[in-house]
Amino acid sequence: xxxxxxxxxxxxxxxxxxxxxxxxxxxxxxxxxxxxxxxxxxxxxxxxxxxxxxxxxxxxxxxxxxxxxxxxxxxxxxxxxxxxxxxxxxxxxxxxxxxxxxxxxxxxxxxxxxxxxxxxxxxxxxxxxxxxxxxxxxxxxxxxxxxxxxxxxxxxxxxxxxxxxxxxxxxxxxxxxxxxxxxxxxxxxxxxxxxxxxxxxxxxxxxxxxxxxxxxxxxxxxxxxxxxxxxxxxxxxxxxxxxxxxxxxxxxxxxxxxxxxxxxxxxxxxxxxxxxxxxxxxxxxxxxxxxxxxxxxxxxxxxxxxxxxxxxxxxxxxxxxxxxxxxxxxxxxxxxxxxxxxxxxxxxxxxxxxxxxxxxxxxxxxxxxxxxxxxxxxxxxxxxxxxxxxxxxxxxxxxxxxxxxxxxxxxxxxxxxxxxxxxxxxxxx
Amino acid sequence: xxxxxxxxxxxxxxxxxxxxxxxxxxxxxxxxxxxxxxxxxxxxxxxxxxxxxxxxxxxxxxxxxxxxxxxxxxxxxxxxxxxxxxxxxxxxxxxxxxxxxxxxxxxxxxxxxxxxxxxxxxxxxxxxxxxxxxxxxxxxxxxxxxxxxxxxxxxxxxxxxxxxxxxxxxxxxxx
Numbered sequence: 141x142x143x144x145x146x147x148x149x150x151x152x153x154x155x156x157x158x159x160x161x162x163x164x165x166x167x168x169x170x171x172x173x174x175x176x177x178x179x180x181x182x183x184x185x186x187x188x189x190x191x192x193x194x195x196x197x198x199x200x201x202x203x204x205x206x207x208x209x210x211x212x213x214x215x216x217x218x219x220x221x222x223x224x225x226x227x228x229x230x231x232x233x234x235x236x237x238x239x240x241x242x243x244x245x246x247x248x249x250x251x252x253x254x255x256x257x258x259x260x261x262x263x264x265x266x267x268x269x270x271x272x273x274x275x276x277x278x279x280x281x282x283x284x285x286x287x288x289x290x291x292x293x294x295x296x297x298x299x300x301x302x303x304x305x306x307x308x309x310x311x312x313x314x315x316x317x318x319x320x321x322x323x324x325x326x327x328x329x330x331x332x333x334x335x336x337x338x339x340x341x342x343x344x345x346x347x348x349x350x351x352x353x354x355x356x357x358x359x360x361x362x363x364x365x366x367x368x369x370x371x372x373x374x375x376x377x378x379x380x381x382x383x384x385x386x387x388x389x390x391x392x393x394x395x396x397x398x399x400x401x402x403x404x405x406x407x408x409x410x411x412x413x414x415x416x417x418x419x420x421x422x423x424x425x426x427x428x429x430x431x432x433x434x435x436x437x438x439x440x441x442x443x444x445x446x447x448x449x450x451x452x453x454x455x456x457x458x459x460x461x462x463x464x465x466x467x468x469x470x471x472x473x474x475x476x477x478x479x480x481x482x483x484x485x486x487x488x489x490x491x492x493x494x495x496x497x498x499x500x501x502x503x504x505x506x507x508x509x510x511x512x513x514x515x516x517x518x519x520x521x522x523x524x525x526x527x528x529x530x531x532x533x534x535x536x537x538x539x540x541x542x543x544x545x546x547x548x549x550x551x552x553x554x555x556x557x558x559x560x561x562x563x564x565x566x567x568x569x
Numbered sequence: 570x571x572x573x574x575x576x577x578x579x580x581x582x583x584x585x586x587x588x589x590x591x592x593x594x595x596x597x598x599x600x601x602x603x604x605x606x607x608x609x610x611x612x613x614x615x616x617x618x619x620x621x622x623x624x625x626x627x628x629x630x631x632x633x634x635x636x637x638x639x640x641x642x643x644x645x646x647x648x649x650x651x652x653x654x655x656x657x658x659x660x661x662x663x664x665x666x667x668x669x670x671x672x673x674x675x676x677x678x679x680x681x682x683x684x685x686x687x688x689x690x691x692x693x694x695x696x697x698x699x700x701x702x703x704x705x706x707x708x709x710x711x712x713x714x715x716x717x718x719x720x721x722x723x724x725x726x727x728x729x730x731x732x733x734x735x736x737x738x739x740x741x742x743x744x
Contacts, residue, residue, distance in 0.1 A: 221605075233672035233711040266603075271618065271656050272668075272712055274725040307603040312614050313655030315710060329576070329610035330646070331653040347575075347608060390674040390715040397716050431673050431711075462715065464673055478676045482710055488653075 148364045150400040152245045163286040166247035174366040175251045179300040185259040194370030196382030201355030202460045204448050213342040216261030223351040224257045226267040229318040233431035234462030237386040237398050238356035242276035246283035252359035254304050260352050263303045271312040315486035319534045320353040333490045334534035377403035381447040385461050389414040392467035403447040421467040429459025432539030434546030471564040472551040477505040483540035494537035497528040511562035575607045581638035588635045609640045627658040662705040663698040665743050668722040672711035678718030686733040
């Protein structure tokens with residue numbers, strides 16, 4: 141069994157559920173120690189960023205971009221307002237980790253955002269939380285109130301001359317707002333449609349000002365990295381894959397849950413922690429990083445470790461750490477039709493290849509699933525998917541295309557069977 | 570270098586003190602205060618949510634126009650937002666909103682069977698309201714509660730690991 145569990149974002153999980161999220165609980169595990177140190181000692185932000193670079197913390201929202209490097213892009217000493225924005229618009233199907241950070245350890249996110257603000261020269265932060273998260277929003281707002289009352293947020297903190305104000309911004313049901321520039325548009329009171337890049341947010345972000353956007357888990361990892369050191373964090377994982385990471389193991393497992401385990405943990409161990417495949421069935425396939433990444437056959441996953449580089453070698457991506465387990469006996473056409481429906485629904489409509497293409501993918505898969513498929517449909521799917529990928533402003537188009545291509549690559553026979561016989565090879569779901 | 574300019578401020582010929590209720594105005598003002606003074610429109614989403622909650626769960630065109638007036642925005646900018654985001658309803662809804670997550674983890678956990686059960690038992694398709702006006706049934710994309718699939722959001726509360734049987738009990742408890 142994996143030893144080092146719940147060492148970073150879930151470090152309050154051992155506390156009583158009723159009080160786990162409070163300021164007192166967070167202080168009891170050493171919380172706000174790093175923020176107070178920063179306020180008292182006023183270290184050079186560059187040294188803090190170096191520590192983060194050493195830790196090899198990579199963005200936990202899905203892209204895996206090194207967090208320290210991202211922060212170093214900010215023109216922190218340039219005049220003018222700068223912003224730190226947290227992306228808590230968790231909506232990647234299969235991902236349910238940020239919700240638990242907000243519910244069970246909101247103060248660590250606040251501390252991470254405050255330190256981030258200090259490092260990049262931002263005195264204002266926004267946490268963008270999806271609107272459906274009523275309970276997590278209430279928890280986070282409650283924590284904000286406690287932090288302000290304790291003098292940890294606001295003006296001239298602890299007499300240091302450092303200011304930091306933090307606000308919650310609520311979404312209202314749009315997956316695309318998890319894309320960082322769509323999220324900025326949304327804070328500006330507009331439709332969440334991604335922006336062209338460049339300029340990148342570090343040059344012109346929120347309200348046209350330099351802005352850094354990080355995922356909830358990335359920001360909540362920062363206080364522990366500074367407390368225990370970048371080297372400690374790096375040693376928790378593997379080279380270039382620092383630290384533990386939250387994995388949401390869901391789908392056909394006996395005990396679905398979030399697990400914070402070191403990067404590089406073998407998949408089979410994670411599967412074991414989640415109670416194994418449901419009802420003792422065999423493992424058919426795994427979508428290892430949220431619905432947007434290519435599917436991997438079960439036998440390959442059983443020999444793959446859970447870190448960015450190992451999963452890339454297996455032909456997929458670690459993404460958000462949402463591990464979707466699919467048991468033998470599941471119709472893969474049905475699974476893909478569900479994914480395609482999602483992307484068609486969530487395309488923001490800005491780029492033609494994505495707006496039209498996701499609709500085509502969804503409709504063609506729907507007709508195959510319902511026994512009206514044509515022999516030419518598989519080439520059509522391949523063709524449409526190929527024409528979306530790489531031809532859109534944001535990655536939603538790629539996210540819609542990649543599952544289609546990988547499902548056809550590994551499970552083409554199931555699609556052919558359904559087209560030929562009008563019924564699925566695998567009846568049970 | 571600048572990528573976006575400050576928004577187009579449109580001053581409407583209306584006395585803002587006549588809009589909504591004093592409580593709603595105070596609540597909207599609380600949100601407006603989070604943003605730079607020239608970016609009042611950043612509060613459009615929370616304002617629409619508040620106004621919708623106080624109007625039985627949906628937004629009329631008049632209400633959207635009032636939000637535009639209150640935040641000095643062109644009406645069309647408010648319509649754009651209200652039609653883009655899935656949590657706004659632009660037609661009357663039932664007394665409750667029942668949102669069933671049908672994304673992949675919930676599907677693997679039985680959400681399709683749950684949706685079929687709802688359609689048959691309550692004679693309501695996704696997007697429709699039951700004949701007695703008790704609830705509007707919505708198919709939702711990932712609610713972020715994948716580890717306790719399938720998830721259902723009833724108004725503002727999540728219910729997890731929902732079965733057809735537990736769903737019926739939930740509905741029975743609603744007024």
